[in-house]
Amino acid sequence: MTEGKLAGKVAIVTGAGNGLGAHCATVLAEHGARVAVVDIRLDAAQEVAAAIEARGGTAMAVETDVSAEDDIRRMVAAVVDQWGRIDVLHNNAAALDLKTRYADRDVCNVEIEAWDRSMDVNARGAMLCCKHAIPVMLRNGGGSVIHSSSGFGVMGDATLTSYACSKAALLALSRMVAAQYGKQGVRSNALVIGFVLNEHAQKEVPDEIKQILLAQHLTPELGSPRQIADVVAFLASDESAFVTGHTMMVDGGFTSHAPSLVPIRELFARKGDNKW
Numbered sequence: 001m002t003e004g005k006l007a008g009k010v011a012i013v014t015g016a017g018n019g020l021g022a023h024c025a026t027v028l029a030e031h032g033a034r035v036a037v038v039d040i041r042l043d044a045a046q047e048v049a050a051a052i053e054a055r056g057g058t059a060m061a062v063e064t065d066v067s068a069e070d071d072i073r074r075m076v077a078a079v080v081d082q083w084g085r086i087d088v089l090h091n092n093a094a095a096l097d098l099k100t101r102y103a104d105r106d107v108c109n110v111e112i113e114a115w116d117r118s119m120d121v122n123a124r125g126a127m128l129c130c131k132h133a134i135p136v137m138l139r140n141g142g143g144s145v146i147h148s149s150s151g152f153g154v155m156g157d158a159t160l161t162s163y164a165c166s167k168a169a170l171l172a173l174s175r176m177v178a179a180q181y182g183k184q185g186v187r188s189n190a191l192v193i194g195f196v197l198n199e200h201a202q203k204e205v206p207d208e209i210k211q212i213l214l215a216q217h218l219t220p221e222l223g224s225p226r227q228i229a230d231v232v233a234f235l236a237s238d239e240s241a242f243v244t245g246h247t248m249m250v251d252g253g254f255t256s257h258a259p260s261l262v263p264i265r266e267l268f269a270r271k272g273d274n275k276w
């Protein structure tokens with residue numbers, strides 16, 4: 001596991017104690033990166049770091065609330081103390097706990113705490129991680145920043161107003177980083193992620209909702225954490241050296257088709273042909 005396209009690189013993955021972040025940290029380590037598993041929940045981060053080490057990888061767990069600048073200063077210092085450099089920053093952490101999600105509704109009914117928490121963690125946290133990790137990248141000649149955004153960041157929807165606005169902010173942040181530090185070797189790209197069946201979604205999302213979402217993806221299945229992690233590993237590696245300032249749809253085509261596609265497909269199925 002020490003050989004691979006990320007050998008010699010040091011990566012920070014925020015929100016890596018669970019879900020997609022845990023998978024991304026694991027896959028980056030499989031490709032040879034030394035990975036800082038950063039999460040507000042130390043026990044979860046330690047579990048993921050231990051699992052990476054048990055498989056022959058190199059990882060450290062760092063307890064960090066990404067909305068707190070002092071925490072981020074400490075986290076970046078701990079990574080530099082341990083490994084001396086930072087090559088990859090994956091801004092993955094998001095406030096997706098049930099309390100925040102339930103309070104994050106349509107604009108007229110959004111609870112301001114949900115707005116503040118979403119902005120603090122998802123947008124401000126990502127900016128603060130950039131603010132403190134990029135100077136280290138600049139010292140070692142560059143790096144790659146990857147931001148996990150969402151379909152909510154580019155399309156209107158019925159609820160999750162604050163989440164959507166925070167995810168749209170990441171798209172701008174990504175381009176700002178690419179524009180400001182590209183000449184010094186720092187690349188920055190954002191992922192618009194579709195519906196991925198992580199552990200929580202497998203268990204908690206009702207089948208009816210999964211079927212509605214699946215119909216709107218152009219792929220036979222909804223996404224898997226591994227499919228996201230493979231794209232993150234590509235963007236983290238020198239294979240993507242000419243890719244920067246890019247917003248990449250990693251969403252099974254969720255955002256790339258006409259809204260009429262699904263009802264038209266059903267109509268054609270009922271008619272038995274696709275003649276207008």
Ligand SMILES: NC(=O)c1ccc[n+]([C@@H]2O[C@H](COP(=O)([O-])OP(=O)(O)OC[C@H]3O[C@@H](n4cnc5c(N)ncnc54)[C@H](O)[C@@H]3O)[C@@H](O)[C@H]2O)c1
Binds near residue numbers: 019039044094097149
């Ligand atoms: N799962 C999907 O279908 C999907 C779709 C689109 C985008 N995304 C994005 O992918 C990323 C990961 O999503 P997920 O489904 O794995 O979420 P998740 O809720 O399973 O994991 C989020 C992680 O972030 C951590 N976290 C929360 N607040 C934090 C804070 N203040 N500081 C540090 N860590 C904190 C949590 O403890 C958790 O480990 C998110 O940015 C999300 O917006 C996911």
